Amino acid sequence: MLRDSPLTESDGRRPFLELDEATVIRNGLPILDRVSLSVSAGENTAIVGPNGSGKSTLIKLLTYQIYPVARADGRPPVRIFGRHRWNVTELRSRMGIITADLHHRFVSGSSMGHVTGLEAVVAGFLASEVLFFHHEVTAEMRQRAAAALDRVDGSRLGKKRMHEMSTGEVRRVLVARALVHEPELLVLDEPTTGLDLIARHEFLSQLRRLAASETTLVLVTHHVEEIIPEIERVVLLCEGRVAADDPTDDVLTPERLGSVYGSDVAVQRVGDRYEMTLRT
Numbered sequence: 001m002l003r004d005s006p007l008t009e010s011d012g013r014r015p016f017l018e019l020d021e022a023t024v025i026r027n028g029l030p031i032l033d034r035v036s037l038s039v040s041a042g043e044n045t046a047i048v049g050p051n052g053s054g055k056s057t058l059i060k061l062l063t064y065q066i067y068p069v070a071r072a073d074g075r076p077p078v079r080i081f082g083r084h085r086w087n088v089t090e091l092r093s094r095m096g097i098i099t100a101d102l103h104h105r106f107v108s109g110s111s112m113g114h115v116t117g118l119e120a121v122v123a124g125f126l127a128s129e130v131l132f133f134h135h136e137v138t139a140e141m142r143q144r145a146a147a148a149l150d151r152v153d154g155s156r157l158g159k160k161r162m163h164e165m166s167t168g169e170v171r172r173v174l175v176a177r178a179l180v181h182e183p184e185l186l187v188l189d190e191p192t193t194g195l196d197l198i199a200r201h202e203f204l205s206q207l208r209r210l211a212a213s214e215t216t217l218v219l220v221t222h223h224v225e226e227i228i229p230e231i232e233r234v235v236l237l238c239e240g241r242v243a244a245d246d247p248t249d250d251v252l253t254p255e256r257l258g259s260v261y262g263s264d265v266a267v268q269r270v271g272d273r274y275e276m277t278l279r280t
Contacts, residue, residue, distance in 0.1 A: 015040045015082070016095075016185045016216060022068045022077035024057050024240075031057045032068070033240040039218055041184065044211050046219045046227045046248070049237030050261050055220050058237070059189045063097055064088055081184075089127040096178025096215075099189040103170055105129055106162045117157035117165070117173040121145035124177040148176040152206055168199030175206060179215075186210065187218045192226055204228055224252055224267070224274045236260055252276075 017039040024032040032054045039045050049055050060066045061078060064086065068077040076084035081094060105111065106120055110129045119131050122145045126135050149155050154172045162170060171191065178186055191207070192200045204226065211217050211230035219226060227234070227248065234251035236244035238260040244251050251257075252274050258265045264279040 016080065017062065017218065018079040018082075019061075020075060020077055020079075021071065022061065024054075024061060024066060024068055026057075031240050032061070035237075035240070035242055037235055037242060037245060039185075039216070042214075042216055043233060044217045044219075044231045045233045045235060046221065046231045047235045047237060048221060048224065048227075048251070048257075049243075050222055052239070053222075053237040053260070054240040055222070055237060056189070057240075059097075059099060059187065059220055062095075062187060064091070092124070092127050092183075093181040094184050096181070096183040096186040097189075098171070098174050098178050098186070098191055100193050101189075102174060103167075103194075106174070107165075107170060108163065111162065114161065114163075116159055116161055117149060117154065117169075117176075118142070118145055118159065120162060120173050121148055121177045121180050124180045145176070145180055148180040149173070151179060152176045166199070167194040168196070168203065171195065171199070171203055172206075175203075179210075183215065185216050185218065187220070189220045190223070191219070191221070192223065224257070224276045227252070227274055229272045 015038045019035050019037050021034040021036050022032055023030055023034055047055060047058065057066065061068060062080065071077055078084060080086060080091065106129060115123065115130055122137055122141050123129055123131055125141050131137060146158060149158055152172050152175050154176055157165065157169055157173055192203055195203060207217065208228050208230055211228060217231065219231060232248055234248050235242060236251055236256060243260055244256055252267055254265055254267050257267060257276060265276050266279050267274060267276050
């Protein structure tokens with residue numbers, strides 16, 4: 001049984017994420033079906049699968065946008081940092097999130113692009129997307145936000161409004177926003193979507209620098225090209241279930257990926273990256 005213990009891993013590492021037969025039902029159908037996995041401190045992990053495999057649902061589960069089916073035995077299906085109940089604002093100080101949905105909300109959604117890069121990062125302290133009159137913003141918050149932008153080479157974006165930025169620039173600001181609390185865990189959902197070749201290369205280089213620090217990465221994607229060398233473990237999802245959970249080289253094979261994607265694929269290493277293509 002999972003307990004509120006700082007350690008449940010046999011090697012002594014503290015688990016950040018724990019899913020214990022987590023199930024999510026939509027319209028009477030299981031979107032996630034008894035998914036179990038554990039990600040510990042320093043265990044950079046990629047969760048890979050095609051569209052419809054349950055990746056987006058998994059992200060929403062980890063961010064408390066949706067909740068799993070209660071277990072009959074009373075055990076919590078999801079624990080984050082050893083707890084199954086969180087104030088979301090408190091959780092954001094320990095787990096950073098970067099998603100395409102968040103990108104949209106900052107550019108054309110909730111904020112309508114009105115906030116500057118610095119304001120978007122500062123708003124991260126307040127779990128908000130805009131700064132309202134009632135928000136108390138301290139000088140320390142602004143200093144730390146500026147430092148976070150500088151950390152991702154985004155200082156020049158501090159005064160630029162979000163809707164005036166390129167996709168790559170917005171993504172850089174969102175990384176700074178996620179890092180402003182110096183989180184222990186950073187969860188990224190399809191992080192290079194919409195980026196051109198150069199912006200994609202710069203973003204992945206930034207991820208490599210983060211992976212070399214004390215921030216643990218969980219990358220959720222269907223692009224194996226996004227899997228940087230520092231990610232040593234891949235969890236393969238298929239139709240809401242875990243199809244594989246092994247070291248990266250063991251999972252990213254034509255046989256395993258082809259069975260999940262339902263196609264005859266070729267996988268090769270190009271430098272320190274993987275590439276997957278359809279066989280013709």
